[in-house]
Amino acid sequence: MAAVRARRAIEKTEKITQRRRVRRGNAESRIGHFCYTFAFTVRGFQFGPFPPDGREIIYEESMAIRRVGVVGCGLMGSGIAQVSAVGGFETVVREVSAELVEKGIKGIEKNLNRLVEKGTISEAVKSEIRGRLKGSTSIDDLKSCDLVIEAIIEQLPAKRELFGALDALCPPATIFASNTSSLTITEIATATKRPQRFVGLHFFNPVPVMKLVEVVRTIATEPAVYEEMVAFGAKLGKTPVRAHDSTGFIVNRLLVPYLLDAIRALEEGVGSIEDIDNSMKLGCGHPMGPLTLLDFVGLDTTYYISQIMFEEFKERRFAAPPLLKRMVLAGWNGRKAGRGFYDYSDPQNPKAQKF
Numbered sequence: 200m201a202a203v204r205a206r207r208a209i210e211k212t213e214k215i216t217q218r219r220r221v222r223r224g225n226a227e228s229r230i231g232h233f234c235y236t237f238a239f240t241v242r243g244f245q246f247g248p249f250p251p252d253g254r255e256i257i258y259e260e261s262m263a264i265r266r267v268g269v270v271g272c273g274l275m276g277s278g279i280a281q282v283s284a285v286g287g288f289e290t291v292v293r294e295v296s297a298e299l300v301e302k303g304i305k306g307i308e309k310n311l312n313r314l315v316e317k318g319t320i321s322e323a324v325k326s327e328i329r330g331r332l333k334g335s336t337s338i339d340d341l342k343s344c345d346l347v348i349e350a351i352i353e354q355l356p357a358k359r360e361l362f363g364a365l366d367a368l369c370p371p372a373t374i375f376a377s378n379t380s381s382l383t384i385t386e387i388a389t390a391t392k393r394p395q396r397f398v399g400l401h402f403f404n405p406v407p408v409m410k411l412v413e414v415v416r417t418i419a420t421e422p423a424v425y426e427e428m429v430a431f432g433a434k435l436g437k438t439p440v441r442a443h444d445s446t447g448f449i450v451n452r453l454l455v456p457y458l459l460d461a462i463r464a465l466e467e468g469v470g471s472i473e474d475i476d477n478s479m480k481l482g483c484g485h486p487m488g489p490l491t492l493l494d495f496v497g498l499d500t501t502y503y504i505s506q507i508m509f510e511e512f513k514e515r516r517f518a519a520p521p522l523l524k525r526m527v528l529a530g531w532n533g534r535k536a537g538r539g540f541y542d543y544s545d546p547q548n549p550k551a552q553k554f
């Protein structure tokens with residue numbers, strides 16, 4: 200049965216591709232035909248039979264993104280919602296409680312007010328942006344979105360459960376994206392029946408300021424969907440980079456070992472907290488030293504990421520140093536906890552901790 204369904208799907212793909220070939224009539228479409236057929240075949244092997252309800256996977260024609268849903272209104276989710284609304288998209292951001300929605304939206308309003316004060320945008324433009332942004336506690340409000348971006352806790356079961364629910368709610372054309380920084384996009388995508396319409400969109404903290412978005416494709420991501428997401432990243436004013444679904448993608452593959460090595464250097468007494476930070480700031484021109492950056496990203500977040508990356512690669516460079524584990528156990532999770540490598544009792548004047 201699975202083989203018959205796969206054959207039918209391939210035939211359907213061929214028909215779609217043939218239509219496209221007639222339209223384009225050039226070598227590019229023949230390459231496209233091969234890629235689509237190959238992707239279908241690989242998908243059949245990779246994830247087993249097509250959807251058990253007998254639904255065939257149909258390639259949707261490229262669609263315009265108008266309405267964006269963001270799940271999670273914390274540090275990353277609120278930043279993504281902000282840049283989406285600023286980018287001209289109707290945006291609905293969903294959190295689990297009214298308090299969390301309010302907190303996230305207040306942060307966005309504060310950022311927009313700062314832009315007005317600096318003269319970057321007018322009061323009228325701010326109102327337009329604010330008008331495009333809606334907070335919600337109901338997942339049902341995401342059902343008319345063309346794209347849903349998830350930015351919830353970095354835990355696979357929670358993400359899979361969310362996307363399973365979204366898959367049942369949203370039309371088949373809706374594209375799903377995860378902002379995960381270390382989990383495997385393929386593993387999250389297979390909680391849905393639309394892995395071909397699933398990508399990673401990895402933003403950086405603080406989202407309104409950092410210019411990068413990693414656009415991550417899996418072996419199942421439809422090329423047209425992927426290109427649409429690259430274009431979407433650019434519409435948000437970001438520079439999109441293309442990355443495969445390899446744990447940590449590009450940035451964390453390089454950044455995480457560097458951050459963990461800074462902790463190891465501290466453990467081994469190579470330098471003090473201030474000296475390690477100043478070395479990389481003044482010697483290499485980094486905006487923050489590694490231990491300040493760890494406090495900024497969150498020690499708990501870095502700890503979880505390192506565990507996922509170590510599990511995947513089994514290499515020492517991704518292993519959490521004992522000091523990091525102990526700080527997380529003690530709740531010294533960095534700036535958000537008021538304490539990490541620095542003490543933030545006076546946030547304007549952080550003091551390096553003595554261990």
Ligand code: CAA
Nearest residue numbers: 310313317380402403404405407408409451486487492496
């Ligand atoms: N939201 C919005 N805007 C913010 C902001 C925030 N949270 N924080 C700072 N800004 C803005 C300020 O308003 C200011 O804007 P103007 O220049 O227009 O006035 C600008 O950013 C610079 O801010 P400051 O002058 O207050 O401070 P700064 O010059 O030290 O810059 C910083 C702050 C941008 C955070 C800079 O220190 C920096 O780039 N740090 C490195 C951050 C980084 O590496 N982030 C990636 C972390 S890794 C990650 O996120 C992914 C992962 O998976 C772990």
